[in-house]
Amino acid sequence: MEAASIGTADASHDHGDHHGPPVAHHSSTVEAQTLGMLLFIVSEIMVFGGFFTAYFFIRVVNGNPWPAEGEELPQIIAGFNTAVLLSSSVTMHWALEAAKHGNRRGMKLGMLATLLLGSTFLTVQINEYVHLGFAPYDSAQASIFYGLTGLHGAHVFIGLTLLLFATIRVFKGHFTPDEHQGIEVPGIYWHFVDVMWVIVYLSVYIL
Amino acid sequence: MPAQLKTAGWYRAAAFTLLGLAFSFSLTTLIRSLYGYTPLIDGAAITIVSMIAVPFFFLVGLGAFDYWFYWAAGRPTRAEDHASHGAHSWRDYFKVNTDHKVIGVQYVCTTFFFMFIGGLMAMMVRAELAAPGSQFVDGQDYNSLFSVHASLLIFLFIVPVFAGLANYVLPLMIGAPDMAFPRLNALSFWLLPIAGTLMTTSFLMPGGAFASGWTAYAPLSTTQPLGQMCFSIGVQFAGASSIATALNFLVTIITMRAPGMSFWRMPLLVWANFATSLLVVIATPFIAASQFFVLLDVALGFHFFDATIGGGRQGNVVMYQHVFWFYSHPAVYIMMLPGFGIVSEILSVKSRKPIFGYRMMAFSLLAIVVLGFTVWAHHMFVSGMQDWIRVPMMITTAIIAVPTGIKIFSWLGTMWKGVIHLDTPMLFTLGFLTMFTLGGISGVMLAMVPFDIHVSDTYFIVAHIHYVLFGGSLFTIFAGVYFWFPKMTGRMYNEKLGKIHFWATLIFFNLTFAPMHVIGIQGMPRRVADYAQQFAAWNLAISIASFFLGLSTLIFLYNMVNSWRNGPKAESNPYRSLTLEWQVSSPPPIFNFDEIPTVVGGPYEYGVPGAVHAIMGGTKPEPVAATVGSDTESQES
Numbered sequence: 001m002e003a004a005s006i007g008t009a010d011a012s013h014d015h016g017d018h019h020g021p022p023v024a025h026h027s028s029t030v031e032a033q034t035l036g037m038l039l040f041i042v043s044e045i046m047v048f049g050g051f052f053t054a055y056f057f058i059r060v061v062n063g064n065p066w067p068a069e070g071e072e073l074p075q076i077i078a079g080f081n082t083a084v085l086l087s088s089s090v091t092m093h094w095a096l097e098a099a100k101h102g103n104r105r106g107m108k109l110g111m112l113a114t115l116l117l118g119s120t121f122l123t124v125q126i127n128e129y130v131h132l133g134f135a136p137y138d139s140a141q142a143s144i145f146y147g148l149t150g151l152h153g154a155h156v157f158i159g160l161t162l163l164l165f166a167t168i169r170v171f172k173g174h175f176t177p178d179e180h181q182g183i184e185v186p187g188i189y190w191h192f193v194d195v196m197w198v199i200v201y202l203s204v205y206i207l
Numbered sequence: 208m209p210a211q212l213k214t215a216g217w218y219r220a221a222a223f224t225l226l227g228l229a230f231s232f233s234l235t236t237l238i239r240s241l242y243g244y245t246p247l248i249d250g251a252a253i254t255i256v257s258m259i260a261v262p263f264f265f266l267v268g269l270g271a272f273d274y275w276f277y278w279a280a281g282r283p284t285r286a287e288d289h290a291s292h293g294a295h296s297w298r299d300y301f302k303v304n305t306d307h308k309v310i311g312v313q314y315v316c317t318t319f320f321f322m323f324i325g326g327l328m329a330m331m332v333r334a335e336l337a338a339p340g341s342q343f344v345d346g347q348d349y350n351s352l353f354s355v356h357a358s359l360l361i362f363l364f365i366v367p368v369f370a371g372l373a374n375y376v377l378p379l380m381i382g383a384p385d386m387a388f389p390r391l392n393a394l395s396f397w398l399l400p401i402a403g404t405l406m407t408t409s410f411l412m413p414g415g416a417f418a419s420g421w422t423a424y425a426p427l428s429t430t431q432p433l434g435q436m437c438f439s440i441g442v443q444f445a446g447a448s449s450i451a452t453a454l455n456f457l458v459t460i461i462t463m464r465a466p467g468m469s470f471w472r473m474p475l476l477v478w479a480n481f482a483t484s485l486l487v488v489i490a491t492p493f494i495a496a497s498q499f500f501v502l503l504d505v506a507l508g509f510h511f512f513d514a515t516i517g518g519g520r521q522g523n524v525v526m527y528q529h530v531f532w533f534y535s536h537p538a539v540y541i542m543m544l545p546g547f548g549i550v551s552e553i554l555s556v557k558s559r560k561p562i563f564g565y566r567m568m569a570f571s572l573l574a575i576v577v578l579g580f581t582v583w584a585h586h587m588f589v590s591g592m593q594d595w596i597r598v599p600m601m602i603t604t605a606i607i608a609v610p611t612g613i614k615i616f617s618w619l620g621t622m623w624k625g626v627i628h629l630d631t632p633m634l635f636t637l638g639f640l641t642m643f644t645l646g647g648i649s650g651v652m653l654a655m656v657p658f659d660i661h662v663s664d665t666y667f668i669v670a671h672i673h674y675v676l677f678g679g680s681l682f683t684i685f686a687g688v689y690f691w692f693p694k695m696t697g698r699m700y701n702e703k704l705g706k707i708h709f710w711a712t713l714i715f716f717n718l719t720f721a722p723m724h725v726i727g728i729q730g731m732p733r734r735v736a737d738y739a740q741q742f743a744a745w746n747l748a749i750s751i752a753s754f755f756l757g758l759s760t761l762i763f764l765y766n767m768v769n770s771w772r773n774g775p776k777a778e779s780n781p782y783r784s785l786t787l788e789w790q791v792s793s794p795p796p797i798f799n800f801d802e803i804p805t806v807v808g809g810p811y812e813y814g815v816p817g818a819v820h821a822i823m824g825g826t827k828p829e830p831v832a833a834t835v836g837s838d839t840e841s842q843e844s
Contacts, residue, residue: 020798021384021385021798021799022384022799022801022802022824023384023803024384024385024463024803025382025383025464025465025466025803026462026463027461027462027463027464027465027466027468028462030462031462032387032388032458032462032463035457035458035461036387036454036455036458039454039457039458040454042488042489043450043454043488043491043492044492046488046489046490046491046492046493047492047493047495049493049496050492050493050495050496050497050499050530050533051496051499053493053496053526053529053530053533054496054500054511054523054526054530057523057525057526057529058511058523058526061523061526062521062522062523064520064521065519068519068520069518069519069520136503136507136508136510137507137508137509137510138520139510139519139520140510140511140513140516140520140521140522140523142510143503143504143509143510143511143522144511146509147499147500147503147509147511151499165278165279165281168279168280168281169281171281172282174281
């Protein structure tokens, strides 16, 4: 691999006549974009960690009842929503597999299905906010509830935006079996958003 | 639409800023009308929304997102004409530029600009403290002065200036043509002036600038005037900038090293930035979270910190301190580890000796990263948290002095029987070694719970933090700026002025901060504009010394500006250094290397006969180099 990269550098450059940078040596088996996304996810996990610290202090250290008196959390609807979001991870994986096999129709359908399921999740979540009957300023528990689910909702929105870009590019004919990072990398983020939801759902609604 | 408004640049940025203001105004008013709030137009709400939204409009106008919009729309990628590489005039430094060398210079100049503003505030603080009683500011303004002073110097100077220096030299050191994500690099730079502007202009807010210290403890911060939001939101931008840069460094170091540059052949500056970047990526989100809480409490009436509502609905105030210090203690290592890297480079070159205990130096960096996450509550011994946390935190805090001690002794071992060149960078390095050791010792004293309780919130703390951040970090920054000045500008600095600057800084630094230990132990409280008569003599002496310390930075400023314009041309390798950044011209060519060099040995083999660090472009890699390279790959996977 090393020889190859140096070889291309030689081929594209004549001495004393440079039009671009030398080809960087690739010193890892991981792609830069994938690694960047993984590190970004580490820092995203820590943002959630900060919010879960607040959750821990108010629920465990303070010993406040959860949820606060007179507040109720719709476990069933949120459970349905969890299923919706988790199935979007499956369709995301389908889109990526289709891209790996050069199946353009599968790519398009997979991306569209993921977008649709993700937006359904967001819509249900917003609808839940409207009908909950309590507001973030009613109690510290409500603040934590809106804080955690809102933070997660914002991440769903970011994920959907990234997937929308990928979908546009799918429909414009981008991505081949050899070059499909534009699907894979936002896909990793999307799976992270899903896993994070399971943790939020379990700790906020169920426990 | 005129062409000026279509192309990326300052005209478009100005237009988009206005657009952003209009957007914030309409969005806020629309939401308030939907909810039926009165009054419909609320200045504070519009200001808060603007502080968040307008920077994004500004960045879009400036062109920081142009390529990504293009990419997202799925249009065929534009042919890269390298128009955003290199700087041909001073104007290029005010554009979105993707060249890591240009971004490095942008970083260093911007951060020093904010250092002078923050330093000026320190002068005003000292002027107020020159005598007991009220001199020229009232209590709230005094609180604002030291709060903005600390926030600017921490978030806009020490943290990012290291990112700037590393931005310039790190890709060169590992033999990479640029950073892994050049456009992200440009974006992370441009977030900085935004954060700095927010913090500096908070003085214009009704009620004055934020005044709750750089720690912004809740519930003080959630009950402050609007200026507090400049801190909460400014920190978000500065934090996003440092996370993006750290991620960029990590990916660059892992994926873009030259053939043969295994982890154990990396210069220690690269190791130091690797360790720092890990800290940034893991810890910085916590301060983001803490400021989100404050923002939500203030702007939308959340109750994260409201302990007064009762009925099993109250928030938790100590939680703020835990979340805040879980970032801000690792942050002191974020502000120190890159300096350790700079010092290692300079000591080895200037002593003409290999680094003593190279691997232990790298391991102790990683040990500090791990231990750095286990000590945060030593800032909270008097906060009212659970008593049982104190002793474990005391022990871990004492333990973290061990890897730091390993580094100090390794540096001493490096100098042992070396041929020492006492020029300006080396003087600052030696100044760092002594001052930082003193600061480290008072740090271990503070780790002891009983002593810490005694001196909590006194000038002893102020003395300690300035010995480690000024005597520690700033000395390494000065050392690094002098050391790489020839590489970055292509000209030599004035050695005589450099030495005068060093001695002035060292003497007046100690005259300013050493007495603070004494008055601190005697009980003079920090963060108060007035003090008891018994401290008057010491404080006058400190204030006078601090003004001279302030003046000494003007020598530095003059030396830098004048040498950049008129200094003698620098050779490519004036210090006969082995690391890669010195093997190219000064300043380096636009794409760093004609061909990627091949690394065949360690970076510090000074005085070792026949030792070679790298074979520069044009030479075919020897077979032995290739096997070393594949070793590298197996090592890190």
